[in-house]
Structures are given as structure tokens and as C-alpha cells.
Amino acid sequence: MAKRRSEILIDILKSEGMRYTAQRQAVWDDIRDQKHTEHRDAEEIYNHIRGKGIKVSRATVYRTIDVLVKNRLIRKMDLGDGRSLFEPSTNDIYDDRHDHMICTESGKIIEFYDQELDFLQEKIAQKHGYTVVRRVHQLFVKPVK
Ligand SMILES: [Zn+2]
Numbered sequence: 001m002a003k004r005r006s007e008i009l010i011d012i013l014k015s016e017g018m019r020y021t022a023q024r025q026a027v028w029d030d031i032r033d034q035k036h037t038e039h040r041d042a043e044e045i046y047n048h049i050r051g052k053g054i055k056v057s058r059a060t061v062y063r064t065i066d067v068l069v070k071n072r073l074i075r076k077m078d079l080g081d082g083r084s085l086f087e088p089s090t091n092d093i094y095d096d097r098h099d100h101m102i103c104t105e106s107g108k109i110i111e112f113y114d115q116e117l118d119f120l121q122e123k124i125a126q127k128h129g130y131t132v133v134r135r136v137h138q139l140f141v142k143p144v145k
Pocket of ligand 1: 087111
């Protein structure tokens with residue numbers, strides 16, 4: 001695999017007072033390249049990177065993920081049971097706004113987007129004198145029997 005230095009990663013690490021390293025680049029590469037609809041936890045990401053033969057510590061993977069979340073390069077989804085899943089952010093409007101449904105029986109994650117939610121949340125925020133800058137919507141669902 002060709003080595004690539006990500007300018008945005010370099011900037012982010014610098015702003016966090018962290019050094020740019022090949023290991024941190026490998027973490028960002030791995031998440032950025034994951035399948036479009038995939039949501040993985042930190043352990044899966046760690047194992048996947050190790051599986052490629054890259055020597056990286058668990059601590060580096062977890063810490064780098066935290067920094068990427070904080071700087072909005074990746075999105076974090078809290079499953080409510082202590083686990084979190086991650087996916088890359090994109091510039092795509094749909095991608096950036098999509099919400100998640102999590103099936104409490106199968107653990108399946110369903111992505112959805114509904115413009116009415118956008119209108120409604122903005123209306124609610126404005127009623128209180130604010131405008132929405134970021135949203136975190138998550139529905140826990142089960143199949144209709
Ligand atoms: Zn998603």
C-alpha cells in the first residue's frame with residue numbers, strides 16, 4: 001500500500017499537540033477506507049490494522065480515534081451499552097446527516113435520513129433562540145411482530 005500523508009491529519013494532530021506518525025496515519029487510513037455502510041468498534045479497527053501487518057498499539061488506535069472524533073473526521077455512535085461504533089465523516093450531505101436505528105434484538109444498524117426531522121429540529125431550536133449546528137439522533141428499535 002502506498003504511503004500517503006494526510007494534510008488534514010497532520011493539522012489536527014498538530015492542533016492537539018500530538019506528533020504525526022505512520023501509526024496514526026494508518027488508523028485514519030483504515031477508518032477512511034472502510035466500507036461505506038460499515039460501523040465498527042475500536043477493537044475491530046485495531047484488529048483490522050494489525051491484520052494488515054502494521055505494528056500499532058491498542059492505546060495509539062484508541063487515542064487516535066478519540067482525536068479524529070473530536071475533530072469531526074469520524075463519527076461516533078454510542079450504542080448505549082458502553083460500546084461505540086465509528087464511521088468516517090464525508091462531505092456528502094446525506095452521509096453527514098444520516099441518523100441511525102439500532103435493532104435491540106439483532107444489533108443491526110439501519111441508516112436513515114428524513115428531511116422532516118431537519119425542519120422540525122431547526123424549528124424547535126429557533127423557538128428557543130438557537131440554530132442547529134450538529135445533531136445526534138439515535139433510535140433503538142425492534143422488529144414489528
Ligand atoms: Zn452511519
